[in-house]
Amino acid sequence: MMRAEIGDGGTIRFPKMEPVPRPEWTSPIEVGVHVRSFYSALPEQPTRAVFQALHDDPNLLSFLARHPLGRLEFSGRVPYPNWLGLYDLQSRDIVVNSSRPADTHGKEFYPPELPTVSGAARNPVEALQRSLYHEIGHSVLDAAGPDPDRQVRALFRSGRVTPVSLLARQEPVEYFCETFAAYRFEARLADLDLNGYDMVEAILRRVFK
Amino acid sequence: MTALEKQQHERLCEIGRELDDTYSSGHLDFDAFKRLVKRAIASVGADHPGLEMFCHYARGGGWWDWMTQELQKSPSQRVA
Numbered sequence: 140m141m142r143a144e145i146g147d148g149g150t151i152r153f154p155k156m157e158p159v160p161r162p163e164w165t166s167p168i169e170v171g172v173h174v175r176s177f178y179s180a181l182p183e184q185p186t187r188a189v190f191q192a193l194h195d196d197p198n199l200l201s202f203l204a205r206h207p208l209g210r211l212e213f214s215g216r217v218p219y220p221n222w223l224g225l226y227d228l229q230s231r232d233i234v235v236n237s238s239r240p241a242d243t244h245g246k247e248f249y250p251p252e253l254p255t256v257s258g259a260a261r262n263p264v265e266a267l268q269r270s271l272y273h274e275i276g277h278s279v280l281d282a283a284g285p286d287p288d289r290q291v292r293a294l295f296r297s298g299r300v301t302p303v304s305l306l307a308r309q310e311p312v313e314y315f316c317e318t319f320a321a322y323r324f325e326a327r328l329a330d331l332d333l334n335g336y337d338m339v340e341a342i343l344r345r346v347f348k
Numbered sequence: 349m350t351a352l353e354k355q356q357h358e359r360l361c362e363i364g365r366e367l368d369d370t371y372s373s374g375h376l377d378f379d380a381f382k383r384l385v386k387r388a389i390a391s392v393g394a395d396h397p398g399l400e401m402f403c404h405y406a407r408g409g410g411w412w413d414w415m416t417q418e419l420q421k422s423p424s425q426r427v428a
Binding site: 222 | 349357360361364365367368372394395396397398399400401403404405406407412416419420
């Protein structure tokens with residue numbers, strides 16, 4: 140059985156291995172209900188720990204039951220090792236990079252220099268949780284439909300926003316997904332970017348009803 | 349942030365604006381998509397995590413496969 144290693148800094152360093160089906164480790168996500176399939180390259184404990192983030196998010200679980208993801212995967216199967224995740228719009232497949240470099244989390248939440256919201260995670264599990272939320276954000280925005288999509292783009296272009304990370308500054312969809320992750324994990328979002336906070340709330344009201 | 353990182357970020361923001369403009373105006377066909385992905389790769393290297401922004405725009409049949417193949421065959425700009 141693979142075990143997580145404890146790195147020099149006291150954090151879990153995930154071993155690199157091929158993902159295998161692990162439908163029994165996904166609670167509260169259910170394979171066949173919220174996702175079509177689930178594969179993990181991580182050991183059991185950190186895999187289950189990543190999904191803990193969804194335990195107190197019943198509205199998002201309900202959303203995923205109505206708009207199931209395709210194949211969800213925690214693995215290193217991204218184009219390059221420093222890519223943090225992927226969302227395929229057509230298949231609704233998500234890959235969260237479970238082999239992300241150790242220097243991609245533990246950063247100060249300082250938006251002008253923060254690469255991604257997941258970079259401000261305190262540990263590797265939280266970094267994967269944040270990246271999972273970011274990728275689910277793509278699905279949320281897609282399900283919201285064309286009007287919210289246009290509103291996000293208009294807000295982003297208006298200059299009345301304070302993007303939470305460098306990735307959020309790049310373009311409107313990443314702005315939404317990064318703000319969505321910050322909405323879940325950063326209590327300071329409303330103080331930092333009130334219009335972004337309101338944007339997420341408005342879209343969640345729409346897709347959660 | 350280093351000067352190079354800042355420069356790469358500014359290039360990606362510029363390409364991101366063009367991606368948004370092209371999509372919003374209804375002109376993001378496969379040729380435009382390929383042109384923007386190639387420009388981004390040439391500007392920052394295929395291994396830059398900011399290229400994830402193209403994933404949400406890979407909407408046509410074959411776009412995703414083309415993009416992932418293009419990323420894999422393109423050189424990284426990462427300096428060891």
